[in-house]
Amino acid sequence: xxxxxxxxxxxxxxxxxxxxILILVVLQLWLLTATMNAYLGxxxxxxxxxxxxxxxxxxxxxxxxxxxxxxxxxxP
Amino acid sequence: MxxxxxxxxxxxxxxxxxxxxxxxxxxxxxxxxxxHYVARRDFTKFLxxxxxxxxxxxxxxxxxxxxxxxxxxPPISEIANVDAIPVGGAIVFDYPHEAEPCLLLRTAEDxxxxxxxxxxxxxxxxxxxxxxxxxxxxxxxGYFDMATGRPLAGPPRRPLPRITLEIRGKRVYATGVERSxx
Numbered sequence: 001x002x003x004x005x006x007x008x009x010x011x012x013x014x015x016x017x018x019x020x021i022l023i024l025v026v027l028q029l030w031l032l033t034a035t036m037n038a039y040l041g042x043x044x045x046x047x048x049x050x051x052x053x054x055x056x057x058x059x060x061x062x063x064x065x066x067x068x069x070x071x072x073x074x075x076p
Numbered sequence: 077m078x079x080x081x082x083x084x085x086x087x088x089x090x091x092x093x094x095x096x097x098x099x100x101x102x103x104x105x106x107x108x109x110x111x112h113y114v115a116r117r118d119f120t121k122f123l124x125x126x127x128x129x130x131x132x133x134x135x136x137x138x139x140x141x142x143x144x145x146x147x148x149x150p151p152i153s154e155i156a157n158v159d160a161i162p163v164g165g166a167i168v169f170d171y172p173h174e175a176e177p178c179l180l181l182r183t184a185e186d187x188x189x190x191x192x193x194x195x196x197x198x199x200x201x202x203x204x205x206x207x208x209x210x211x212x213x214x215x216x217x218g219y220f221d222m223a224t225g226r227p228l229a230g231p232p233r234r235p236l237p238r239i240t241l242e243i244r245g246k247r248v249y250a251t252g253v254e255r256s257x258x
Contacts, residue, residue, distance in 0.1 A: 006081065007081050007083070007084075007109065007110065007113055010113060011112070011113050011116070014113065014116045014117055014120060015116065017120055018116060018119065018120050018123070021120055021123045021124065021127070022123065024127065025123050025126055025127050025130070028127055028130035028131070029130060031130070031134065032130050032133050032134060032137075035134060035137050036137060037233070037234065037257060038257060039137050039140065039141055040196070040234060040255070041234050041255050041256055041257030041258075042237075042254070042255025042256060042257070043256075043257050044141055044145075047137060047138050047141050048138060050134060051131070051134040051135055051137075051138050054130055054131050054134045055131055055134075057127060057130075057131075058124075058127045058128055058130075058131045061123070061124045061127045062124060064120075064124075065120065065121065065124045068117065068120060068121075072102075072117075
């Protein structure tokens, strides 16, 4: 059964999510710059793995965002 | 049963209970504690949008790489006659297509090297300095080694793309482009 959270509890959850999402976004930024450098340097080997890793980061972020929407909805 | 938030004091203008307020009022709160929460929540949403933009960037690079591969090997193209370039001299040519300026340098009697003229930092045109055996990018003082194209000083981190050459008789031909990250 899903429980309702108070605003303070939701605030704590949002802070936790924010930390995780920030780390993932910084990782994606690093991936993008490294991939661009590799592409311009003619190294094609990292392009698809980096795109896949960035997509996984996005899916994790979207999962967390979905949870954020979920805890905001009042429990019926 | 969840208790009303004790930190939220302001009564909404329509004086209705919290659970029957219109939905938009949750996004534009009056009390500070709720406003702090909404600000952080919206920042989290914005970061997810940024995350999506990074993925779009990654796939754009993959698409550009696919297009580059699809173009195939660059053609073999005649650049100049050997006698037209003195030792310690250079000429500019376009390779593999127009708007891709390159430099052909004659460093010794029988030694030729060619590089893309676009600096790998911000694409300014590099100029040869034969005495120092360097190529200089005057925009941000980037230096490249004339023999290898590797960056020596300044902001550039990647070597200049090297144009592979072939000398047939008295004519110099460009046969390809070699890129590298180090």
